[in-house]
Structures are given as C-alpha cells and as structure tokens.
Amino acid sequence: MTETILKVSDLKKSYGDLHVLAGIDFELNKGEVVCVIGPSGSGKSTLLRCLNMLELPDAGRIELHGNEIYGGGKPKDLDVLRREVGMVFQQFNLFPHMSAKGNVTIAQDKVRNRKKKDCDARSIELLSEVGLADKIDEYPDRMSGGQQQRVAIARALAMDPEVMLFDEVTSALDPELVKGVLDVMRNLAESGMTMACVTHEMGFAREVGDRVIFMDGGVVVEQGDPDQVLGNPQEKRTKEFLGLVLSH
Amino acid sequence: MEQFFNTYFDFGIMGDYFGDVLNGFWWTIRLSVFGGVLALIWGLILSVLRQLPGRLLSPIRILAIAYIDALRGIPMLLTLLLIAGGLGTLASQDAIPKEIGIPNWLGYPDPFWYGVMALTLTYGAYMAEVYRAGIEAVPRGQMEAARSLGMSHGQAMRYVIVPQAVRKVIPPLLNDFIALMKDTSLVSVLGFVEVVQVGQDVYSETFNPSALTLGAIMFLVFTIPLARLTDWLIKRQESKFERGIP
Numbered sequence: 001m002t003e004t005i006l007k008v009s010d011l012k013k014s015y016g017d018l019h020v021l022a023g024i025d026f027e028l029n030k031g032e033v034v035c036v037i038g039p040s041g042s043g044k045s046t047l048l049r050c051l052n053m054l055e056l057p058d059a060g061r062i063e064l065h066g067n068e069i070y071g072g073g074k075p076k077d078l079d080v081l082r083r084e085v086g087m088v089f090q091q092f093n094l095f096p097h098m099s100a101k102g103n104v105t106i107a108q109d110k111v112r113n114r115k116k117k118d119c120d121a122r123s124i125e126l127l128s129e130v131g132l133a134d135k136i137d138e139y140p141d142r143m144s145g146g147q148q149q150r151v152a153i154a155r156a157l158a159m160d161p162e163v164m165l166f167d168e169v170t171s172a173l174d175p176e177l178v179k180g181v182l183d184v185m186r187n188l189a190e191s192g193m194t195m196a197c198v199t200h201e202m203g204f205a206r207e208v209g210d211r212v213i214f215m216d217g218g219v220v221v222e223q224g225d226p227d228q229v230l231g232n233p234q235e236k237r238t239k240e241f242l243g244l245v246l247s248h
Numbered sequence: 249m250e251q252f253f254n255t256y257f258d259f260g261i262m263g264d265y266f267g268d269v270l271n272g273f274w275w276t277i278r279l280s281v282f283g284g285v286l287a288l289i290w291g292l293i294l295s296v297l298r299q300l301p302g303r304l305l306s307p308i309r310i311l312a313i314a315y316i317d318a319l320r321g322i323p324m325l326l327t328l329l330l331i332a333g334g335l336g337t338l339a340s341q342d343a344i345p346k347e348i349g350i351p352n353w354l355g356y357p358d359p360f361w362y363g364v365m366a367l368t369l370t371y372g373a374y375m376a377e378v379y380r381a382g383i384e385a386v387p388r389g390q391m392e393a394a395r396s397l398g399m400s401h402g403q404a405m406r407y408v409i410v411p412q413a414v415r416k417v418i419p420p421l422l423n424d425f426i427a428l429m430k431d432t433s434l435v436s437v438l439g440f441v442e443v444v445q446v447g448q449d450v451y452s453e454t455f456n457p458s459a460l461t462l463g464a465i466m467f468l469v470f471t472i473p474l475a476r477l478t479d480w481l482i483k484r485q486e487s488k489f490e491r492g493i494p
Contacts, residue, residue: 054392082398093393097411106407107397152393159397 003030011060022218035205038215086156094140126154146177166197258458272446279432283367291375319373328366363435382413
C-alpha cells in the first residue's frame with residue numbers, strides 16, 4: 001500500500017494579476033521521485049517553495065502525513081514541516097562563514113539538539129557520501145559550484161528529512177559539474193528517499209523519476225510515467241515544450 | 249609666523265602641562281571605550297529589533313525605528329544635557345535611586361557616566377543603521393536556507409545572518425567609532441576634565457592654546473591610524489569581490 005507523505009489540493013498563489021499557481025493538485029508518496037518540468041514562469045519553483053512555506057500560498061491545502069499544515073490561513077506546525085522537508089536551492093545558499101562541516105553541522109546542533117560528537121560524525125559521514133571526504137574543512141568560496149551543491153545536499157540530509165525538495169539544483173552549474181550532483185541525487189533516489197525535483201535535466205527525469213509532472217501557466221498540464229510523458233506526450237503544450245527542449 | 253608658532257606651539261607650555269593633558273586624554277579614551285563598546289552592543293540590539301518579522305511584533309519594530317530616528321535627529325550635546333540635567337534632578341527628588349541618577353560606578357564621577365549614556369544612546373542609533381545595511385546586504389537565500397533547515401528567525405539571525413552582516417560593516421562601524429571618539433569632547437560642558445576641558449583650563453591660566461593643540465595631536469595619534477585601518481579593511485573587502493580592473 002502506498003503511503004502519501006505530502007498531499008496538495010487546489011493550491012493557489014498569485015502576485016497581483018499574475019496567477020503563478022492556479023489550482024495545483026499533487027501527491028507525493030513514500031519513496032517516490034517526482035520530477036516537475038515546464039517552461040520558465042510556469043510556477044514549478046513556486047510550487048516547490050510553497051511546499052515548505054518559503055512562499056506562502058494564497059489558498060488551498062497542504063497535508064503532511066494527513067495532518068493539515070496549510071489550510072488557507074497561517075501555516076501550522078511550520079517547525080515540524082521544515083524539519084521533515086529538506087530543500088536544496090539553485091544557488092546553493094551555503095553559509096559562507098562556515099566550513100563544509102560547519103554548514104552540515106549547524107542545524108543538527110541548533111535545531112535537532114544533537115550532541116557535538118554525534119553531529120560531527122554524521123557530518124563527516126554525509127560529506128563522505130557525497131564524495132567530499134577531503135573537503136570537510138574547506139570553505140564554500142574555495143569549492144566549485146558542484147562541490148558546493150553537494151555540501152548543500154548533505155546539509156539538508158543531515159536533518160534526516162522524509163522528503164527532499166530540489167529546486168533546479170544543476171541550473172547554476174557548469175556542464176561538467178552537473179553529473180557529480182545528479183549522481184548524488186541518483187544514489188539518494190535508490191536509497192529510497194522521497195524526492196520532488198524541479199529540473200531541466202530530461203535524461204535524469206526519465207531515468208530516475210517515477211513520475212513526471214509537466215506544468216505550464218500555473219497548472220499541471222500532464223503527468224504520469226516518465227517514458228509516457230517525455231516519450232509520448234498527449235497534450236499539445238507538452239509536445240511543444242519538449243520539442244523546444246530536446247531539439248538542441 | 250613666529251607669533252603664530254608661539255601661539256599654537258608653545259613647547260614650554262606643552263611640556264609643563266603634558267601630564268595634565270595626558271590625564272585628560274586618558275579620560276577621553278575611557279569615555280570612548282565604554283561608550284563605543286556599549287553603542288556597538290546597543291546598536292546591534294536595535295537593528296535586530298528593527299528587523300523582527302511578522303505583524304504581531306510590529307509595535308516593537310515601530311518603537312525601534314522611532315527611537316533610531318529621534319536619537320539621530322537630536323544633537324548629541326542636547327541628549328547629553330537632557331540626561332545629565334534630568335537624572336540629577338530626578339535623583340535629588342528621590343524619584344529614582346541615587347545610584348542610578350547620580351552614578352558613581354567604578355569610582356568614576358557622574359559626568360563620566362552621563363557622557364557614556366549619551367554616547368551609547370546616540371551612537372547606538374547610528375550604528376543600528378550601519379548594522380541594518382549589513383543585515384540587508386546578506387543575500388535573501390541565506391535566510392531561506394537557514395529557515396528551510398528548521399531554524400527559527402532568531403536562530404537564523406544569530407548563527408547565519410548577523411555573523412555575516414557584522415563582517416561586512418566593520419569598516420563603517422570604525423568610522424562611527426572615530427566620530428564617537430571626537431564627540432567625547434562634548435562631555436566637557438558638564439565640567440568633566442577630559443582632554444578638551446584640560447586644554448581650556450590651561451588656556452584660562454596661560455592665555456595660550458598650546459595645550460589644546462597638544463590635545464588635538466593626541467586625538468590625531470589615534471584617529472589617523474583608525475582611519476587608515478578603515479580604508480585598508482574596505483580595500484581588502486573590495487579586492488575579495490572584484491578581481492578585475494573596473
């Protein structure tokens with residue numbers, strides 16, 4: 001039986017006249033990897049940012065494990081939500097005044113209240129898992145974008161989240177650094193992590209994704225099995241988008 | 249020319265009163281250090297209060313903004329006279345305890361502490377604006393990353409935003425400190441014998457301002473290196489970000 005972790009119903013968000021999210025319904029099941037694709041301005045990043053309330057929706061409903069987190073007004077249990085939902089950003093957003101280990105450790109220490117020894121051990125373990133065992137004491141400005149992004153992934157994982165959100169995490173990277181980050185995400189998916197990825201990496205979506213969601217104009221236009229959506233799209237807008245993306 | 253030189257640089261007078269001027273300057277230093285450190289702390293508190301999030305906390309935000317605007321808009325001399333006059337009067341009427349109204353902490357006289365209070369209140373407001381600029385210069389993504397890890401606003405400020413902001417604003421804070429150091433001379437209006445008052449006293453005795461010149465030199469010995477240090481820090485920060493030739 002599939003266990004639904006995040007359930008989003010009729011989620012809406014607008015900036016003035018611009019309806020960025022015009023009623024989104026979407027579920028994320030345990031262990032599932034969902035890739036959200038779509039043209040820029042389609043609302044996919046906003047959707048992801050609404051899932052952990054970095055962006056406050058205007059209306060709709062978000063449930064975490066069946067508990068309402070958002071129901072149209074003020075978000076509830078924001079702390080619980082953010083502890084369970086890890087997020088990785090396009091621009092990494094590492095804390096520049098801390099070493100790689102410091103970045104991965106700080107929230108374990110201050111939010112999870114883990115013992116210093118346990119924090120350190122976990123940080124070293126995670127940094128090794130993302131292939132940065134030799135960069136533990138390095139500062140962000142001395143690391144490549146790909147390395148920084150892998151630290152950011154380790155930092156989010158250190159909170160032992162149930163869900164990981166990836167917001168175009170390879171878009172700011174030089175082409176040769178993309179694979180290292182995608183490999184980390186691939187391993188994470190194989191380990192059973194529940195993931196929602198906004199991405200332009202169609203190959204990744206096809207290979208790793210359990211489901212692909214195509215968004216345009218603030219709505220879900222088409223969703224389903226990656227081979228289906230990417231290989232044999234049914235909707236005109238999906239076809240047009242994929243035609244543009246895959247032709248170059 | 250010789251008259252000019254003898255008026256401002258009478259080495260005889262400078263030598264005779266060197267010890268007195270130095271004593272006065274030592275008070276100037278102590279005023280600067282107490283006032284400076286307290287203003288640094290008070291300014292940081294104000295700037296954090298000013299940045300509190302949410303509608304619920306808006307009264308605190310508004311109070312902080314009103315305070316900062318008011319204290320920056322009043323001459324420090326006036327603030328100093330209001331404190332000295334007010335606290336002394338209130339204490340003599342037993343409206344507030346004598347220990348607070350006429351402070352004698354650490355054995356230092358009450359004008360010293362009135363001066364420290366005025367410096368802290370005024371320069372705290374100036375420094376709050378400097379800190380604010382630093383806090384606002386930290387990219388938005390830093391707060392988002394911290395909050396997405398489950399940190400509260402307070403934790404994010406304390407561990408992520410403020411440490412970065414403070415680093416950015418050390419040079420402008422040093423500039424404010426130089427200004428604060430010079431404004432310690434205002435405490436002379438309370439009859440407090442810091443360096444300017446000593447110079448004035450010597451002038452009344454000798455009708456020669458050379459002791460004031462000596463005081464000015466003592467100021468420069470501190471303020472010029474501080475100004476150079478500030479410039480050097482700014483240059484170093486810039487070179488960190490801009491590697492090319494603009």
